[in-house]
Amino acid sequence: MDFQFTTAFLLAAPLLATLKIILQFFLAMRLQKQRLVEMVKGKHVLQTMLESIDRPTTSIRVSIHFYPCILPIHEPQISSKGGSKGLGKAIAAQLVSAGANVTLFARGVDSLIAAQKELSALNKTVTVHYVSADLSNLDAVVAAVRATTQKMGKVDWLIANAGSAVPGFVAEQLEKGSAQDAMMTQNYFSAVNVVRAIFTVAKSTAETKKLAVGERTWAISGLSMAAQEEVPSKIVLVGSIASSLSFIGYSAYAASKFAQRGYGDALRSELKPLGIDVHVYHPANMDTPGFVVEAETKPEITAQIEGAASTLSAEDAAKALLAGIVNKRYLISNDVVGELTRIVANGGAPRPNPFTEAIAAPVLSLAMSGWSLLADMEVRDFFKKATKQKIATDEKKKT
Ligand SMILES: *[C@@H]1O[C@H](CO)[C@@H](O)[C@H](O)[C@H]1NC(C)=O
């Protein structure tokens, strides 16, 4: 009896904990608009975007999928939803509606002008400003931040959202300038450069004010008291589920997002004594602003592993991010599978429910092991089938 009870408890506890996590996640994902308004009204948010924020978007999705042996084979998903809105503009729209003044950084002037027009129309009482900047060029970003603070005042929130995904096989991205280089520039350095620029400008602004606050010179994290007054209170890095999970086709993309996650963990740790909150967003499921090239270059097997499933609209993905910020989560997910993956991949970052997550851990780590086994099987079978097909077509050509 005792033995049976113990066994049942050992099995039930992780499952119940997992259910509790799912419930808590759904609560944390609901955006309470009033609380967002309280946080951002009258504040100045700087947000970076992909070069053009209204490109057709492509779904990147990592889902718990079932091996074709178990379920009917699903169609590989390479969906390109032309004209749907990117995450960047969706976040900005929420912020503008909540009463924030927003500055957009992107490269393409035309898309910035269009975004400014559209966002301004949402709320006539706020200012939507933009600066065209090449985020890969640190000097250009510093100049852009300087110009922005002169016009709009200090940056209260930074949302580093610019990024894109170019999937492909390692063996096909060998040349200089291939996705292996481009992804680091577009995803890692686009975020890091804007953080560096904000601290550079904060330090030099503090220099000019030094006399006024000359007696307050003690420093935290290399920033004088005066400089500490010029830094944002929130820094948000937009990553991906690929910030902690990587598989065939995403070597370049995931590497840049893992790098960004490593930067984010250290940034959080360093800035905490200053009262600056850092958040990293790991959307597992959404329409990401991506290049058309992404859909064109995504290997079939990559799409197959991602699985076919409906994706969250950019608007819902934006709301999930802001809800995570309001609810003080460091790593923010936007769907259940992403949240469960987050728990396994949390590393040394703070957890919203440490004890529940510890109890759920056996179930979740077993689920991840299952996922990795199935993914490996899928890759092996895919290439087996491809080889067979290649041999068959070669034979046909010969005869
Ligand atoms: C516009 O912003 C103000 C704050 O500046 C806010 O009170 C108001 O609700 C917003 N209006 C709309 C239509 O979103």
Ligand SMILES: *[C@@H]1O[C@H](CO)[C@@H](O)[C@H](O)[C@H]1NC(C)=O
């Ligand atoms: C920011 O917003 C507030 C209120 O919404 C407004 O009074 C203020 O002038 C704005 N700042 C700038 C620089 O536009």
